Amino acid sequence: MSRISTASLFLALPVTLASTPLWADLTPSDVWGDWRQYMESMGYEVEASEAFNGDDLTVSDVTLKMDMAEEGGDFSMSLGTLSFEPEGDGAVNIRMPTVMPMTINVAPETAEDEPVSMVLNYAQTAPVMRASGSAEALQYDYAADSISLTLAGLKVGEQSYTEEEAKFTLIGTGVSSRTEMTGTETRRYDQSGRIDSLQYDVVMKTPEDPARVAVTGGVDQVVFDGSGTLPMIDAGADVTAMMREGLAFDGSFTAGAGRTDMQVSDPENGEFQLISSSTGAKLGVAMGPEGLSYDGGQQDIEVSVTAADMPFPIQFSMAESAFNLKMPVLKSEEPQDFAFGVTLDRFEMSDMIWGIFDPTGQLPRDPATLVVDLSGKAKLLFELMAPEVTATMGDEAPGEIHALNVNEVSLDVAGAEFDASGAITFDNDDMQTVPGMPKPVGALDLSLVGGVALLDKLVAMGLVPQEQAMGARMMMGLFTVPGEGEDSLTSRIEFTEEGGILANGQQIK
Template identity: 35%
Template structure:
């Protein structure tokens, strides 16, 4: 999270210094709007000189800076020229290259200082709108951010890293209500990294990540969007918010590590990817997903020539209240791993005769509920004050979807429960639950038969498993189908399976 704040702050600095297009504005008004926005974002601006010649305003040696709780960024842009175009808009021309320094100094950790050069190719910016709500439109053939220096805890390290964006186009608008909305696209983004082991060692790391069709959209409070908020919990209490969506098309990933006889290689690709983050006083949500994943790894610590894994879809989602509350608040969690398949070499070790189905596996879990959390999510001091065994009091839980499919079996289910936080005795320290869980299992008996025939499962253990399934389930419609309805009565402590009391 701390590194994420620093990256967001760095990105915001670039956007603020190069940016998206309707009433009239003058060159002086646009420059004033820049300075006002910088102040809202927690940045400092100091110009070496300002000169106005008719409709052209020239700013030289613009020093900028920003500080967050444990990070800072600063740099100098040699020249910015604001030129009125006669149609109520202002063209903005910047130096094609400038340097900045980012310092990350978390409490109790090593200080990291990174020098970065920002270079643009064919950047064309136009400002329009009104003095109270200036919009910026921009296009560029390319932009490159290169690491020029890396110092960790006073020691200089060799790191060759670049991020290249091609065919950029975007816009952003800064309103008088201290909010900002922005969007940009790029035909591609390529991250390249090379690092040698310090002190003359033989180790090297090379990595290349290539993303096509990058798209970023965001809106929210100006200070939060720029990463200029030092006390996030307090900012949320004041009504600040932000939401960001990042998507990309086809992507490739390549990582190589070599150190003498030790080596590691990763070669992967995805068809698409999506990251969405939203934060307000009411909720914090984080969603990430990819489709068409295909990864191959090999290395000296892997007992096979290589391991290949494919997955049709991966998704993870989390929504939590960001603040402590005496009243229950909504939360949710989701995990999707669809159509997961592994290399036949691995199957050959597990199932050399091919007796088990090698169909792709799937896991889907989607739950939601209500709970009141006992700490503020973004306040470390508040989190440290929580002494209870559970950081939250859960009041309701809905299993909206459960699906696990593998080796010819499938388990599906759903249910709903409420919890009595005043009754911690009936279920031995757990809030007394009341509700129903419905489950359906197919293919279990066939799997047990196959495992016994493969000598992977003793007959007596298979029999024990069948008896256990018989206790909790009954035959359903179709061959090798078991269903179960588990009911829990929190008031009495009774648990029943298909109407038969088991506790």
């Protein structure tokens, strides 16, 4: 879509959010006018009939429509009848239908593709929404006993799917949210919300495939907090244009205990089941002219897999898994920040898995930990959010790397510990010193403790051929020096301004 579109629908419908002190009496026209202007600015075509009964405003036959130009389809949502009723304290109550159907039609991109039509029902139980503040600074409170999103119909070509073939149900209970929206030329919004329990039930089965996939699960105590700015520019503008005008958001999600159960029923290949759980999760997302970033993770993860062709369940756990990613999204003449990180803390496998390749217990079975923490500077040579540009790039390089910081790379597994750190800059005007890549200048410091002992055990177990072990020992002899303590090796790899490469001070290029 050319806009933030469908995902933004639930922001465009201010069903989240929040009142504080009142500054002036609101009118129903103020609130409905704000909704309509906001949704139209997001690219939706709004159809509705308006009628007053005294001070109350009834807006009926409300429909939102949007062409999904990039996907070759369209989206529509029926809000039914909305009532805007003023209160004595200057606020406005908003009464909504309990069920609001959404229709998505996707046209085929090629002659081989088939059109897709989908109907989703968004339902609410005992919803309460209240608007307060002023026309220039609207605030909304929303609460509902439950909300749900349910697949009500799916058709691909001439094939209509039953609930046994295509099912999607998402149910949230104990829902409350709060939003404050200010500004006209540029909208500023601050949001917070909570769902006490979120449950999902999904079924997928295609007529051509005998396998049926069923996924159920849920998570407790989902909490959201975020803010952003949205420029009210032409509805046809793309995300890149909006970002250059100030589009930005920054939000975080946290959740409590969660569980997922996936079962695959396959008459040809047998049954498969995956069960996973965790005690908590988090996700942060931010986007703006300075770039796009994600960070998230889960705690106390347990995973169990059983399959027809496995003699026993595969089970493993982690104390924590985490990741982070930061990257530029706008073309720029100056290098911009990027970052990448992964943490797998205290990874443990069941003894049954260890027994497959280490039946005699020669390897230490201590929990393993992997940490990768990289950052640097890079220049983007195209607009990441402009699909028409990326589609015509061909083999052109998408960007240039100008600096890489290895803040930490460490691996602790089977009694061996590897660590790396360092910093390297890259001269993109010099592609000759190292053919095909910019000239590097900088150094990396490496260390390995327990590596030789681990290699000897792997050879004794028959997991590593003797000739490969000999080659590894030769490489360690060439590029490392003894460190402090037994079975400890270190190495410093330097890339000089003159284009040379040194290992522990010795020229190797």
